Amino acid sequence: MGTMRRLCFVLMVLSLAALVSSFPDRHTKDTHHNTRNQLLYILLDGFRWDYVDKQPASSLPGFTRFLQEGGRARWTTPLFPSVSYPTWTSLVTGRHAESHGIVGNYFYDPEDKDVFSLFDNDATGKAKWWTSEPVWTTAEKAGLRTAQFLWARCDVPIDGVTTTFCEPFVKIPGKRIFQQNIGRALDKLSEGFDLVQVYTEHTDYTGHTKGPESPEMTQTVRDLDDVILYLLNELRNRNLEDQVNIIIVSDHGMTSIGPDVTTYHEIDNYLDTSLVENIADQGAFMNIKVPQQNVDKVYEQVSKIPGVKAYRREDVPQQFHYQHHKYIHEIILSADKGQYLLASRSGKQVPERTDLVFSGRGAHGYRPDDEEMRGIFFAKGPDFKCGWTLDPIHVVDIYQVLTHTLAVTPQPHNGTWTHVEGALAQDGWRDGCSRTSTAAAAPTPGLATFLLFVSLALFRHTGPRRYVI
Template identity: 30%
Template sequence: MLPQKIPSRIAMSCYWKVLGILLLFLQSALSLQPRVLLVSFDGFRWDYIYKVSTPNFHYAMENGVHVKQVTNVFITKTYPNHYTLVTGLYAESHGIVANEMYDPVLNETFSLTKMNTYNPKFWEEASPIWITNQRKGHKSGAAMWPGTDVKIHGVLPTHYMPYNETVPFEDRVAKLIEWFTSEEPINFGLLYWEQPDEMGHFLGPDNPLMGPVISDIDNKLGYLISKLKAAKLWGVINVIITSDHGMSELSSERVIELDQYVDRDLYKVIDHSPAVAILPKEGKLDEVYEALANAHPNMTVYKKEQIPDRWHYKHNSKIQPILAVADNGWEIVHNKSDIFLVGNHGYDNIIPEMHPIFVAVGPAFRKNATKEAMNATDLYPLLCHLLRIDPLPNNGSFNSVKDILAEVPGAFGADTCSTVIGVFLGSLLVLVFTAVFVKHFVLAQANSMHILHTEVAQPLLQDH
């Protein structure tokens, strides 16, 4: 009897080893962490892709989802909107209300033009997504994204590049590829490029010379795609290409001069055109307001409490007592000796010229699909879903954007679910094969032992 048990033990040992390997493989598949790269081309207006040939943007659109209209937050400037994208909050809620700010509580200033932006107290009314991601045990990497070189709530991204606009786009891409492919890879990357915003200010968005600038951005997107492909990341990570705002064309004939209406000694300008934050000298609020309220037909002036609710731009101490807002295409200056921009942004966020681009491509997204509209605040809950982290309270809506995903959103995301289902079916097939193998192996061994037993016994029978 003992020899008949040996094949069964061997077979069962093989069975449990195979099962153990399959279970480890399934566990590995379940633990796959989706990866996301968020890209911002500053000032890339939604319709730039139609002004000149942009084959790389259209390649991404054909392989992903294009949202035609993204309504960003007021004011439509760089820092407020970049912080909205990574917090899902309106400017009044996350606290980065302008590129130039004065905090009367701190009695301190924040200035993009002076690069005086590193005081964490200005940023800590919110927690950006890289902090939440890292507190869940994941790793983030940021290449120049606004705010990522600030120690917010005592936390920096796992990897980051201190802001330096002279660092080439290619070097920024190289760093992100390195972080995504390292032994301890990041699952979330952020990439920022200053153009075409700078040239849009200098040339104006309608200038034919903007054509080569837009083409250069398209080439840079093509470079990014080629490097992701070379690193075998394209088609594996989810890439979102967007911007903070658009750009409007200005004219020297559309200028509003504050000096014509109010004494400059009565107030201080904190943030500049076209949404001018005005801090009156003590006791001069009403005088300044009355002087400006009906000064020009293309300028609307609000006391803080009068600011329209739809802008979500009044409930914060850094929003100044008076806000003067120019109509689209108009500029507000002290007088015509001030620097004049040919293109600008910061206008009402319902104006089409203020709206940015949005393209999403990757395993989680539908292919060759379009969506009519979304809000910039909706990106944050979408990112949290893709990264499988719980969002903090925000002003966005995941339900508003879940239709751009490849499948009905589940616990793991479409790409991970597909992987798990595939592994499960494959495991099931191997287990069936193993069971059949064990059955036939045991039967074969049993028959072999029976024949051997008969051959050994036969001579003894013949001796009788």
């Protein structure tokens, strides 16, 4: 009867396991948690924190499904200044502008009499500007393969290291290029690339030209939603759904401008430009290089501009993290929402003055406490919980999520781990997720009960026995 006894024991173990596995719960064990999953990192330029919430869920099935299967931060607090190039750099380094040195879309190096200028590829491509290691360099150093589509200056070597594949930023708005690059990104993921990054300026372009509250913006968000839905379906079709994490972010929001809602200020009406060396940027923000002997006089002049805060560099609020870099100059101007600083007509202005602003309907660059400057952080995948919502995070917090999911050691950064850890699966357990297909295939309670009944009956029949080991 020893064989029968062992059979009873096996049946009892199997039946109890079947019972336990059939109990409903809110946790799914991530079977990939001991391996590195792939990461798709998407940057939606100018995508304001409330764009998804302003439309019914039925109009945005892609974003709706994405957030149900993953989650979001309520919003991201933007960088100061809330403009593109500094924030793009923060999104891949986790550092504030004063730390990584890309302090504006336009800025001036007084030592070399040199300028960084947003749409000048030769200017922005100089190695001297790029002193902080981006996540793709860290990943490549760790032996991972990375690819970027329209991501700023992914082509600049850092410590002699370049990405495996890079198409750097050029201005190409629209839905078509975004969907095309998402398709190419999926191909890279199918090839086994570890980190793939995709940038689109579709919302930023529409926000600037038509305004954030326009019907055109409503359609633009739906355009992006179409592409997100395509992405989710393709991941499933390619059997990549359980091995690819997706993080979707934006760099800043957008506010309405125009003659009906905005007061425009000619900087030349207030500032004697003979007293300054350089004036960088315009609109919501200016960074002015002033010889030391002229600082007090210039500060007195620009302090008279209505609706514009003038700061000496040392007086910039600490929470802006915008004091300690050689490219941050003596006088900083920060406009209130509803105010706009027009560029100087002098030869000291970067970029050179144009009057295209008068046809614009949207702007950004305003202070981080302006809610219309807030951005997004959405994420889903095998390393994330489902249905989560984080309290607001800062844009510099996102970097450490990238390095965590890629399982690489982060570089020094300004992010706070406790701000983001609530989104991540803990020890492989994904709170809030439905059971996987493997779990769903476990024996049903009816079968489990039958097995347990048979094993108990056999146990009673054989009776207790003693075994000598």
